[in-house]
Amino acid sequence: MATLKDVARLAGVSVKTVSNVVNGYSFVKPDNRRRVEEALEATGYRPNLGARNLRRGRTGFIALVLPELSIPYFAELAGLVIAAAQEHEWNVLIEQTFGTLSGERQALASLGPHLVDAAILSPEALQVEDFQLSVPAVLLGEHDVEVPISRVGIDNVAAAMTAVRHLISLGRTRIAAIGAHPQRGTAALRLEGYQAALEEAGLPFVSSLVVPAVNYHRADGAAAMRTLLDLRNPPDAVFCFNDLLAVGAMRTAAERFVRVPHDLAIVGFDNNDESAYSSPSLTSVAPDKAAIARAAVDLLRQRADSPDLALDDVQTPFSLQVRESTVAR
Amino acid sequence: MATLKDVARLAGVSVKTVSNVVNGYSFVKPDNRRRVEEALEATGYRPNLGARNLRRGRTGFIALVLPELSIPYFAELAGLVIAAAQEHEWNVLIEQTFGTLSGERQALASLGPHLVDAAILSPEALQVEDFQLSVPAVLLGEHDVEVPISRVGIDNVAAAMTAVRHLISLGRTRIAAIGAHPQRGTAALRLEGYQAALEEAGLPFVSSLVVPAVNYHRADGAAAMRTLLDLRNPPDAVFCFNDLLAVGAMRTAAERFVRVPHDLAIVGFDNNDESAYSSPSLTSVAPDKAAIARAAVDLLRQRADSPDLALDDVQTPFSLQVRESTVAR
DNA sequence: ATGAAAGCGCTAACAA
DNA sequence: TTGTTAGCGCTTTCAT
Numbered sequence: 001m002a003t004l005k006d007v008a009r010l011a012g013v014s015v016k017t018v019s020n021v022v023n024g025y026s027f028v029k030p031d032n033r034r035r036v037e038e039a040l041e042a043t044g045y046r047p048n049l050g051a052r053n054l055r056r057g058r059t060g061f062i063a064l065v066l067p068e069l070s071i072p073y074f075a076e077l078a079g080l081v082i083a084a085a086q087e088h089e090w091n092v093l094i095e096q097t098f099g100t101l102s103g104e105r106q107a108l109a110s111l112g113p114h115l116v117d118a119a120i121l122s123p124e125a126l127q128v129e130d131f132q133l134s135v136p137a138v139l140l141g142e143h144d145v146e147v148p149i150s151r152v153g154i155d156n157v158a159a160a161m162t163a164v165r166h167l168i169s170l171g172r173t174r175i176a177a178i179g180a181h182p183q184r185g186t187a188a189l190r191l192e193g194y195q196a197a198l199e200e201a202g203l204p205f206v207s208s209l210v211v212p213a214v215n216y217h218r219a220d221g222a223a224a225m226r227t228l229l230d231l232r233n234p235p236d237a238v239f240c241f242n243d244l245l246a247v248g249a250m251r252t253a254a255e256r257f258v259r260v261p262h263d264l265a266i267v268g269f270d271n272n273d274e275s276a277y278s279s280p281s282l283t284s285v286a287p288d289k290a291a292i293a294r295a296a297v298d299l300l301r302q303r304a305d306s307p308d309l310a311l312d313d314v315q316t317p318f319s320l321q322v323r324e325s326t327v328a329r
Numbered sequence: 330m331a332t333l334k335d336v337a338r339l340a341g342v343s344v345k346t347v348s349n350v351v352n353g354y355s356f357v358k359p360d361n362r363r364r365v366e367e368a369l370e371a372t373g374y375r376p377n378l379g380a381r382n383l384r385r386g387r388t389g390f391i392a393l394v395l396p397e398l399s400i401p402y403f404a405e406l407a408g409l410v411i412a413a414a415q416e417h418e419w420n421v422l423i424e425q426t427f428g429t430l431s432g433e434r435q436a437l438a439s440l441g442p443h444l445v446d447a448a449i450l451s452p453e454a455l456q457v458e459d460f461q462l463s464v465p466a467v468l469l470g471e472h473d474v475e476v477p478i479s480r481v482g483i484d485n486v487a488a489a490m491t492a493v494r495h496l497i498s499l500g501r502t503r504i505a506a507i508g509a510h511p512q513r514g515t516a517a518l519r520l521e522g523y524q525a526a527l528e529e530a531g532l533p534f535v536s537s538l539v540v541p542a543v544n545y546h547r548a549d550g551a552a553a554m555r556t557l558l559d560l561r562n563p564p565d566a567v568f569c570f571n572d573l574l575a576v577g578a579m580r581t582a583a584e585r586f587v588r589v590p591h592d593l594a595i596v597g598f599d600n601n602d603e604s605a606y607s608s609p610s611l612t613s614v615a616p617d618k619a620a621i622a623r624a625a626v627d628l629l630r631q632r633a634d635s636p637d638l639a640l641d642d643v644q645t646p647f648s649l650q651v652r653e654s655t656v657a658r
Numbered sequence: 659a660t661g662a663a664a665g666c667g668c669t670a671a672c673a674a
Numbered sequence: 675t676t677g678t679t680a681g682c683g684c685t686t687t688c689a690t
Contacts, residue, residue: 001442001463003667014677019669027675048443050388051667054379054682068408070602075404079397082425091422091444096411113330114377114683115420134330218606247606254608273399274603277547277576279583332683343661348685358659380683383666443667661690666683673678 002043011039022047062090062300063119065107067099071216072272073242073289074122077140080293081120088301090117099215101125111135118300121149124184136303138296143185150303150312152295154287156186159318160193161200163239163267163285166320168201170327172237172265176209178224178249179216179241190241190269209235213245221248229256236264237326243268243275246282250325266325280324291316331372340368351376391419391629392448394436396428400545401601402571402618403451406469409622410449417630419446428544430454440464447629450478453513465632467625472514479632479641481624483616485515488647489522490529492568492596492614495649497530499656501566501594505538507553507578508545508570519570519598538564542574550577558585565593566655572597572604575611579654595654609653620645 004022008015013032020028021036022045028036039045053060064081066074082092093116097103104126111119113135122140131147141153167175177194181187191210198205208231211224221240225248228235240246246268250260258264260280268275271286295314303309333351337344342361349357350365351374357365368374382389393410395403411421422445426432433455440448442464451469460476470482496504506523510516520539527534537560540553550569554577557564569575575597579589587593589609597604600615624643632638 004669005667015668016670016678017676020676023669029675032676046441046443048383048667049441050379050383050443051682052669054377054383054666054684055668055670057682059379069398069411070401070405070408072399072401072404072603075401075407076399078404078423079399079425082398082423093420094407094411094423096408112375112377114375114379218602222606247603251606251608251610273547274401274576277551277580279580279608281580333685334683344684345662345686346660349660352685356659361660377683380666381685383668383682384684384686386666659690662688664685664687666685668682669680671678671680674676 001048002045003048004045007036007039007043007045010043011035058117058304059113059115060089060091061093061116062297063093063095063107063111063116064122065095065097065104065111065119066122067124068096069094071244072274073244073270076273077289077293080290081297084293084297088297090297097123099124101127105130108133117304120296120300136300136307138299138303140292140296141186142189144188145185148311150299150314152292152299152314152316154292154316154318156189157193157196159269159285159287160190160239161197162193162318162320163269164194164197165201166283166322166326167237167239167265167267168197168203170237170261170265173203174206174209174233174235174237175203176211176228176235176238177241178211178213178221178228178238178245180210180212181214181241182212187241194239213241216242216244218244218248218251221245222252223248225249225252226256229253229258234264238264238266240266240268243270243272243282243284246284246325247274247278250278250280250282261324261326261328268325271321276321276323278325280328283323283326284321285318286321287318288316330377331374332377333374336365336368336372336374339372340364387446387633388442388444389418389420390422390445391626392422392424392436392440392445393451394424394426394433394440394448395451396453397425398423400573401603402573402599405602406451406618406622409619410626413619413622413626417626419626426452428453430456434459437462446633449625449629465629465636467628467632469621469625470515471518473517474514477640479628479643481621481628481643481645483621483645483647485518486522486525488598488614488616489519489568490526491647491649492598493523493526494530495612495651495655496566496568496594496596497526497532499566499590499594502532503535503538503562503564503566504532505540505557505564505567506570507540507542507550507557507567507574509539509541510543511541516570523568542570545571545573547573547577547580550574551581552577554578554581558582558587563593567593567595569595569597572599572601572611572613575613575654576603576607579607579609579611590653590655590657597654600650605650605652607654609657612652612655613650614647615650616647617645
């Protein structure tokens with residue numbers, strides 16, 4: 001592997017001049033520039049990023065800390081973050097926490113400034129005291145914990161209200177919710193939106209129609225739906241706090257021969273790619289994932305350049321994708 | 330951020346001693362060890378990986394080059410690779426190529442030895458001449474191109490035969506295939522297995538039942554299925570070269586009121602998580618993704634340690650997950 | 659067993 | 675405009 005020194009020797013100039021050419025700096029005598037460029041070409045020189053970053057005091061990486069890549073929402077988001085980071089010459093380091101407190105703590109602990117320049121976090125269990133980050137960071141989504149970290153995400157209360165209002169507009173009156181979670185801030189907000197929409201329409205809040213979910217996987221949605229269908233008075237609609245739960249719920253409905261949307265309308269959240277292709281296809285709250293990724297990376301770029309910028313809270317847009325699980329084709 | 334020097338000063342020893350303690354090397358006088366450990370604790374020292382790797386001539390990263398994280402198969406695989414790499418103290422750098430030749434070339438070009446120690450590649454369009462890697466690499470899956478790179482993957486011909494034999498055992502006789510692709514090696518092998526299974530059973534090969542797919546997304550499967558259902562003599566079964574195509578095919582079947590599996594049995598490939606939850610659930614060839622991830626990382630670890638190990642070709646196991654899309658519940 | 663010092667490849671301050 | 679050189683934080687001879 002050719003180094004700057006090799007190139008300099010070949011071109012008969014100093015490393016500084018080569019460095020200048022490589023970095024597009026200042027003014028280099030045309031003659032020298034040409035010889036350096038030839039030497040660069042001849043040696044196939046490629047800068048050693050490790051050395052460059054050591055010198056510059058940066059790493060060239062940002063971390064993306066998320067529960068699990070096998071969860072479609074995070075996989076899609078990760079792809080978008082990688083694309084957005086590329087435009088800022090950042091490589092992305094993905095850390096999986098599996099949604100556990102210990103996993104999240106471990107991931108955070110590994111995020112020294114020598115490893116990454118900044119971090120995008122999507123925590124589920126972290127406590128306030130854990131947020132002693134040594135690099136600029138941005139939180140994805142809303143959380144109850146009041147931590148001094150910038151955030152990017154949608155308005156969960158409004159999004160949940162939109163979903164439930166849609167169900168109400170369809171004439172549904174016994175609307176269930178799947179995904180309540182005591183510790184999870186996002187869940188609390190979606191539940192709040194659910195309640196607000198019910199109240200607004202003068203519908204009663206029935207606590208047996210609110211089913212918690214420990215995890216947000218398909219199996220949890222399936223189990224929750226079984227609970228709901230076993231009720232003496234089952235719901236005629238259900239708002240799931242993510243698409244995975246909704247897919248599980250639809251699966252249970254199919255197994256029990258409950259017709260969707262005729263007997264039961266279902267709305268999900270996240271608008272996973274797969275949701276457009278299920279039968280019936282799934283109505284879902286669609287956050288603008290590309291906007292989230294872009295906003296997060298932009299925010300970090302600013303913070304990395306000027307570390308003590310004020311906290312920010314970016315609200316990204318969302319929409320409701322209406323499909324067959326609420327409106328028959 | 331505390332450096333080795335800081336710790337050494339605090340402990341009243343040389344950096345060498347501290348380095349020895351940090352790296353668990355040789356014998357350190359108990360008294361010194363204790364003082365170093367206290368200083369380590371007091372300063373909250375964390376080694377600067379960039380500097381360490383610069384010195385060691387390694388980067389601490391491996392690249393995972395894949396088409397797209399939004400494709401569930403790759404997302405699941407990526408998660409497993411990250412987990413496997415962690416056990417070898419490697420961080421994973423994910424590069425998305427979007428399956429294009431230019432994307433793949435660009436990704437490869439960026440893989441200098443100063444960026445990554447090794448690479449796991451999942452190419453779709455690369456030509457032989459592109460494989461001028463400067464770091465140890467492993468190819469995921471089988472490819473026609475004869476390149477001097479180790480490979481890890483399943484036996485695609487055998488896997489495809491297993492899938493088609495299953496359909497034949499169900500009494501299906503007009504078995505279609507979705508996903509033929511002129512350039513893609515994996516597609517050629519799956520097609521080969523499809524043909525072999527038909528031949529073995531004395532079934533005719535009907536070329537109109539083989540539908541190509543430019544991409545392997547859900548939309549492509551849906552379109553291919555429309556083509557098949559428009560045939561004067563449509564198939565009674567279809568083998569899709571991945572689960573995404575199968576999901577699309579199922580969607581089209583539902584739209585056309587074709588009953589699965591009664592009128593049409595469907596088998597997919599990859600066993601994506603989502604495939605167990607569709608209605609009907611999808612029968613699928615299930616590669617052992619964890620084994621693939623582990624084998625790939627292990628192989629790279631060996632190659633990184635002793636660069637001129639012989640080429641290897643690891644065959645990982647697979648199974649057939651039989652579900653409702655072929656056998657009604 | 660431990661210290662001193664060189665050097666990984668690069669950038670930037672300082673000289674020239 | 676370009677060369678010389680120090681030094682980023684670490685590991686590792688080479689002494690001691």
